[in-house]
Amino acid sequence: MKKIVFASIAMLALSASGRAQVFDRPGIDIVIRGEEGRRLSVGLPHFYSPVVNAETKAVQEEIYDAFYQDLRLARAFKLVNLVDYSTEINSGYQKGSGGPNLEGWYLAGLETLVTGEVRFEGREIVLNCHLYDAKQKTYIIGKSYRGRKHAIRNMVHRFSDEMVFRFTGDKGIASSKIAFVQRSDRAKEIYIADYDGKNVRQLTGNGSLNLSPDLAPDGNQVAYVSYRDGRSELYTANIAARTTKKIGSLPGTNAAPAWSPDGRLIAFANSHEGNTDIYTIRPDGTGLRRLTSHPAIDTSPSWSPTGRAIAFTSDRSGGPQIYTMNSDGSNVRRLTFSGKYNASPDWAPKGDKIAFVRRVRGTFELFVVSAVDHTVVQQLTWNQGDNEDPSWSPDGQYILFGSNRFGHPELFIISANRDFELKLFRKAGNYSNPHWGS
Amino acid sequence: MVQVPMEVRVLSMSVNPKTLTVALVCMLLVLSSCKDRTRQPVVAQPAARPTPVPAETFVGQPEPDEPILQETDDASDGALLGSRRTEMKDDDERNPLRKIHFEYDKDRITDEAKAALSANAAYLKQNSYTYIRIEGHCDERGSIEYNQALGDRRANAAKKYLSALGVDPVRVDSISFGEDRPVSFDQNEYAWAQNRRAEFRILSE
Known part of the structure; x- marks a missing residue:
């Protein structure tokens, strides 16, 4: 009888899931707008743990939560909460007789099922993840x-990325990292975190102003600007080695570092020649090269994914506008023509689009312009505070940005097709200047 | 683009409501035929549980409660501005040099600013061993990075104006704090107007 009840409940829920996500856990700050595309249903119970205590329960919850966030953002999947059926599903692990019985779940409409075992070995955790095809x-x-x-x-992020690759052929984003700035009192420090806002770690701790973090393509370094020695200079931090190094040390203001896609160069803005222009330098501080030579401000360089072009902000036409140039400084072209204030370009990872910020009637809104046809412009935000510093996810599906829509600066993720928004941190704080690394 | 395997295409077929209804009926039939308390699974053969591939090992990370970088405060020595220990207090009342204000997204020296700069230039001519630093600031609106450049330009505009009034530019250093050192954190026109400014700090006399 119990089986009939659970199967019926699951079935009813699944038949409704074409219209909406019915298995949402309460309290997650996610807004779904409009229709979802076709998604593969993935059943997810708690993982099996041979030992049951408060610690293992917390780990089981953490595993569930990480999968939940990953599969939601992966867009290829529709997560079905099977936590209430965990004992049933994992009984095979307990008895040592094999994996879950899939037939009932297939009949209930489920397409795939993820489960596994988690156990403690000394101070370490071993996590075995299994993905099953319910139909076959x-x-x-x-x-x-x-x-x-x-x-x-x-570990869960790694497996989620395996699933994404398996079903879409694309590299997943679940293992990607972000960097951002958090202000406390008069200091601004740089932090890094997982893409879902978890595992937050403070990078700088010098009590000064630290700005414009940019994660290197290898994920292990962050270029940033710091006023720690009294003026605005460029640094790179090695996360694993816990070291930091000053790059270059040109006089004037140094700002807006951006790693080239191959990690060999850092583009940045410097004002030592009297006004702000864009330069490139090697991460070891050699090979300084000037790309722009214009009496106007040129700043905020963003590399195209091939490394052959750079988008930037310039006020050479009077107010700030978005331009592109070849990465040797030639072939400068204006990309934005509407609006008096366009800034903060970020080139999309597939190369086709550039996100930026436009001032519209006194507020700052996110926009996306086609990199090939400047007449194709899409607005992403409307009248919800000021929205700044867009940064694309590595798969080009999302944009991470800062907004004061709820009264103080916080970070948000919006999908490029606007059907999804998420506030990254629940914890109150003053967050800004985000960068989504690979 | 990687070729999607065959079973994936099968999996991605949608489940239609009719199939579900049929499945429900079938399942009820199957379940009602197993009333013999054996608690057998619906289908006797569970999916195989293969041995996973050898473990990927995750290396340890630093404990999360301390900054990753081991920066000492000594690194900030010699800095007049920007570090916590050495930063000057806002000493408006004792500072003989007047600050100037700017219009939004502009570095133009207004008539009001000209008067202040003339007074500052007169002071600097009287005190010819005084070295100063001009700080350029912006209001919080707009791009942080663009504002850093705009603050730079405002400081330089003030420096150029002082130079035209006869102050040797060698005595004048400049720095931009962009939008990150506001005098007011309020969000209104008055606060923004106060924050769009250049300040003149005496470095040595």
């Missing part, structure tokens, strides 16, 4: 991960 009753992929307890979400 087959095992699709499995991975085993081992690491410290705080790395549990990263």
Whole structure:
């Protein structure tokens, strides 16, 4: 009888899921607008743990939450909450007789099922993830991960990316990192975090102004600007080695660093020749090269994904506008013509679009312009405070940005097709200047 | 683009409501035929549980409660501005040099600013060993990076004007704080107008 009840409930829920996400957990700051595309249903119970105590329960919750966030943002999947059926699904692990019984779930309309085992080995956690095809009753992929307890979400992110790659052929974003600035009192420090806003770690701690973080393509370095020695200078930090290094040290204001896609150059803005122009330099501080030589302000360089072009902000036409140039400084072209204030370009990872900020009747809104046809412009935000510093996700599906729509500066993620928005941190704070790394 | 495997295409077929209804009926039939308390699964063969591939190991990370970078305050020594320990207090009342204000997104020296700069130039001529630093500031609206450049330009515009009044530019350093050192954190026209400014700090006399 119990089985009939659970199967019926699951079935009713699944038949309704074509219209809306019915398995949403309460309290997650996600807004879904409009229709969803076709998504593959993925059943997710709690993972099996041979030991049951408060610690293992917390880890099981963490695993569920990480999968929940990953699969929602992956867009290829529709997560079905099977937490209430965890014991049933994982009974095979308990008895050592094999994986879950898939037939009932297939009949209930489920297409795939993720489950697995988690166990503690000393101070480490071993996580075995299994993905099953409910229709074919087959095992699709499995991975085993081992690491410290705080790395549990990263293990899940890795498996989520495996799933995305398996089903879409694209590289997932679940293992990507972000960098951002948090203000406290008069100091601004740089922080890094997982793409879902978890595992926040403070990078700088010098009590000065630290701005414009830019994660290197290898994910292990951050270029940023710091006033720690009294003026605005460029630095790179090595996250694993916990070291920081001053780059160049040109006089004047140094600002807006951006790694080239191959990691060999950093483009940045400097004012030592009397006004702000764009330069490139090698991460070791050699090979300084000037790209723009214009009496106007040229700043905020953003590389095209091939590294052959750079978008930037310039006020050479009177007010700030978006321009592109070849990465040797030639072939400068204006890309924005409407609006008196267009700034903060960020070139999309597929190369086709550039996100930027436009001032519209006194507020700042996110826009996207085609990199090939400047007449194709899309507005992403409307009348919700000031929206600034767009940064694309590595898969080009989302834009991370700062907004004061709720009264103080916070970070948000919006999908490029506007059907999805998410506030990144629940914890109150003054967050700005985000960058989404690879 | 990687070729999508065959079973994926099968999986991505949508479930239609009719199939679901049929499935529900079938399932009820199957379940009602197993009333024999054996608690057998609906289908006797569970999916195989293969051994996962060898474990990927996650290396440890620093404890989250301390900054990753081991920066000492000594790095800020010699800095007159920008570090917590050495930053000057806002000493408007004792500062003999007057600050000037700017229009939105402009570095133009207004008539009011000209009067202040003339007074500042007169002071600097009387005190010919005084070295100063001009700080350019912006209001919070707009791009942080563009505002850093705009603050730079405002400081330089003030420096150029002082130079035209006969102050040796060697005595004048400049720095931009962009929008990050506001005098007012309020969000209204009055606060923004106060924040769009250049300030004149005496470095040495």
